[in-house]
Amino acid sequence: MTVLDSRLESPQETLRHADQGEPLAARGGGLERLATVLAALVMLCSALHFWPLEGNKRWEALAPTNIAVAAWLAGVAMLAIARRRRSALRDLLVPPSVLAYLGIVILSVAFAPDTARAVSYAGKLVLALGGGYALFALASRRSRGRRAIMLAACVAAAVATAGCLGMRLAGHADSCGFFGSPHKYGTYVGMLAPLCVTWLILSGRWPAKLLGAVLAAAGIASVATLGGLAAISVGLATAACLAGRWSSRVLILGVLIVSVGSALAWPGKSADGLRRDMALRESDGTNLRQRYIQWQAMVNLLQERTVTGTGAGCLNTYRSEFYGRLPKLNTLAPFDENGYLAAAAEGGIFALACLSWVIVSHLQMGWRRVRAARRLSDERGLRDATAALAALAGACVANLFSAVQYNGIVIVFAAVLAMNAMVTRERGQNV
Amino acid sequence: MNEPLSSKLVPQPSRLWNGDTGETPVVPGSGTGETPVVPDSGGRWRALGHACVAGGVLFACAASLACGLTVGLKVPAILLAGCIVLWPATVSGPAGTLQRIAGAYLLSVAVNQIAPHAVGCNILDQRVAVSMSLITLAIVALGAAAERLGRDRRESAERPAADGMRSGWLGAGGLIGGHALAVGAMLVAVYGYGYEQSATVLGKVALFGCLYFLTGGTLQSAGWRRVICVVLAAYYAAVTCGVGVGR
Numbered sequence: 039m040t041v042l043d044s045r046l047e048s049p050q051e052t053l054r055h056a057d058q059g060e061p062l063a064a065r066g067g068g069l070e071r072l073a074t075v076l077a078a079l080v081m082l083c084s085a086l087h088f089w090p091l092e093g094n095k096r097w098e099a100l101a102p103t104n105i106a107v108a109a110w111l112a113g114v115a116m117l118a119i120a121r122r123r124r125s126a127l128r129d130l131l132v133p134p135s136v137l138a139y140l141g142i143v144i145l146s147v148a149f150a151p152d153t154a155r156a157v158s159y160a161g162k163l164v165l166a167l168g169g170g171y172a173l174f175a176l177a178s179r180r181s182r183g184r185r186a187i188m189l190a191a192c193v194a195a196a197v198a199t200a201g202c203l204g205m206r207l208a209g210h211a212d213s214c215g216f217f218g219s220p221h222k223y224g225t226y227v228g229m230l231a232p233l234c235v236t237w238l239i240l241s242g243r244w245p246a247k248l249l250g251a252v253l254a255a256a257g258i259a260s261v262a263t264l265g266g267l268a269a270i271s272v273g274l275a276t277a278a279c280l281a282g283r284w285s286s287r288v289l290i291l292g293v294l295i296v297s298v299g300s301a302l303a304w305p306g307k308s309a310d311g312l313r314r315d316m317a318l319r320e321s322d323g324t325n326l327r328q329r330y331i332q333w334q335a336m337v338n339l340l341q342e343r344t345v346t347g348t349g350a351g352c353l354n355t356y357r358s359e360f361y362g363r364l365p366k367l368n369t370l371a372p373f374d375e376n377g378y379l380a381a382a383a384e385g386g387i388f389a390l391a392c393l394s395w396v397i398v399s400h401l402q403m404g405w406r407r408v409r410a411a412r413r414l415s416d417e418r419g420l421r422d423a424t425a426a427l428a429a430l431a432g433a434c435v436a437n438l439f440s441a442v443q444y445n446g447i448v449i450v451f452a453a454v455l456a457m458n459a460m461v462t463r464e465r466g467q468n469v
Numbered sequence: 470m471n472e473p474l475s476s477k478l479v480p481q482p483s484r485l486w487n488g489d490t491g492e493t494p495v496v497p498g499s500g501t502g503e504t505p506v507v508p509d510s511g512g513r514w515r516a517l518g519h520a521c522v523a524g525g526v527l528f529a530c531a532a533s534l535a536c537g538l539t540v541g542l543k544v545p546a547i548l549l550a551g552c553i554v555l556w557p558a559t560v561s562g563p564a565g566t567l568q569r570i571a572g573a574y575l576l577s578v579a580v581n582q583i584a585p586h587a588v589g590c591n592i593l594d595q596r597v598a599v600s601m602s603l604i605t606l607a608i609v610a611l612g613a614a615a616e617r618l619g620r621d622r623r624e625s626a627e628r629p630a631a632d633g634m635r636s637g638w639l640g641a642g643g644l645i646g647g648h649a650l651a652v653g654a655m656l657v658a659v660y661g662y663g664y665e666q667s668a669t670v671l672g673k674v675a676l677f678g679c680l681y682f683l684t685g686g687t688l689q690s691a692g693w694r695r696v697i698c699v700v701l702a703a704y705y706a707a708v709t710c711g712v713g714v715g716r
Binding site: 131133134135137138141142144145147148149150151153318319324325326330331333334337338340341342343344345346349362376378379382386387388390391392393394395396397398399 | 539540541542543544545546547548551554563566567570571573574575577578580581584633634636637638639640641644645648649652653655656659660662663665666667669670673674677678681
């Protein structure tokens with residue numbers, strides 16, 4: 039473990055910081071408040087995805103979420119330069135695993151056939167994942183900041199699911215509300231639903247528990263993809279395993295079982311779409327789903343370009359050359375991806391190793407936080423840590439059927455990672 | 470010459486691996502912590518090992534230029550610029566970890582270029598060919614073994630297996646292997662083909678994972694990392710100038 043890892047990861051190190059009682063308020067309290075406001079704003083804006091100009095590349099690059107992160111980074115840089123506050127820059131550091139992943143993505147631009155596209159992709163990823171991580175890590179240091187972010191996340195999840203269900207009720211059967219792709223929507227809700235539902239149900243108050251149950255049911259009813267359903271299910275099952283009280287475990291599992299059962303059994307377009315997406319074969323019954331042929335194509339691509347990949351954001355340029363057999367039906371929806379294989383195919387095997395390191399190290403950090411909170415009987419800490427770990431478990435599963443590293447979704451992934459790694463330096467609060 | 474006698478009498482701290490950070494602590498007075506104060510047989514073995522690893526890097530780069538690039542580099546100047554990361558004399562901390570990853574990546578790009586090429590000979594009327602990437606791996610492995618031999622017993626005992634990237638490589642191998650198995654099985658069931666290329670891909674994942682771990686010790690040495698930096702920079706400068714391209 040590196041020095042920075044230990045600074046961010048270890049509860050013992052956290053205790054040391056807490057004992058030292060670093061005057062964070064004097065050191066950067068204003069910066070932290072600004073980060074909290076912007077983080078909540080980013081979380082709220084993420085619910086709208088690229089609405090209303092979905093498909094407009096310029097708007098997608100300059101989406102409100104990216105602008106907010108860029109503005110914050112620019113502000114901190116100016117503050118650091120103007121006041122020579124190196125501590126402010128130190129707060130922006132992200133773990134080496136994330137830096138390594140971003141570094142490999144940047145280097146992979148060298149192999150991209152379309153340099154402009156690769157630079158644009160890498161720039162957005164660095165901004166959203168690196169900048170977003172730093173923003174959420176700083177914002178979620180104090181319980182007040184975490185509470186603001188979680189409330190914003192609950193509102194965002196409610197807006198996204200309400201938008202999706204509302205559009206379907208209005209007659210647009212295939213609509214995903216503010217999201218153009220059901221896979222992107224499934225990934226988004228697959229991360230946010232476990233986070234918010236766990237946080238609400240573990241709050242201990244019945245109105246919040248009821249709200250959590252409704253949000254879980256709405257999330258599961260609105261996703262029409264295997265990835266979304268699996269992500270929410272795994273996320274909530276993780277939360278049920280980690281929850282401190284048996285009543286909470288039973289409630290989470292009960293909500294999950296009833297919601298999934300209702301979504302699959304309920305006659306309607308949404309359930310039909312879900313059942314269709316869960317089938318292994320195409321509707322003709324003879325062809326394997328193109329999704330799996332595409333996965334094999336990405337594995338095949340790695341045979342020749344094991345280290346180099348196709349270059350950042352240029353997967354589609356080469357992938358079709360590596361199909362073992364061309365599918366008869368061209369039913370592939372955009373972003374019907376596998377995030378792990380896409381990372382490997384674009385950035386090479388080093389990118390996949392770094393992404394895997396990012397996920398494994400943050401799972402370990404989240405698990406350590408849960409254990410530390412249990413040991414210290416810190417109810418609030420356990421609630422936050424369980425919710426963050428459940429969301430990360432959901433993200434890991436969602437990444438099998440979509441990609442968490444694409445623009446618009448990656449900011450929520452960055453938030454989930456940062457919330458698993460948060461270091462609290464408040465006096466008296468050790469986790 | 471003017472060094473006070475007392476400084477010679479002060480026992481030098483042994484360069485133990487730090488169990489917490491996985492990094493080699495800096496020896497006071499040695500600058501980068503990589504130059505042993507008193508040359509011993511262990512130090513010589515270590516130097517030999519590092520030189521062997523650097524030789525492996527040189528072999529991969531030279532072979533790549535001689536055989537021609539198999540995967541086109543559109544903007545090799547980016548990788549040339551990436552070599553700068555290897556130059557600073559960082560020994561520990563996240564910067565050191567990033568340097569090791571960058572060094573291993575830049576080397577692996579060269580090895581990836583020579584992977585399809587093989588050198589062979591006839592033994593008992595049988596044609597035996599070995600991929601150049603495996604030759605590079607063998608040279609680097611020899612160097613890593615010599616470097617390991619140079620460590621004293623206590624160093625070897627206290628050295629951690631690797632940094633956090635170990636979990637990353639295990640995860641990458643598991644993900645590729647899992648996908649290869651699952652999708653290969655589905656393809657065989659429906660279309661009657663599968664697995665053809667997945668085994669090769671898994672082998673290459675193992676190859677580059679081994680390269681990463683075997684070059685780790687040398688890339689952690691500031692002096693030898695700079696040697697490798699110069700070799701890689703020369704290689705990418707040559708590629709930028711068009712050497713080996715289009716053969």
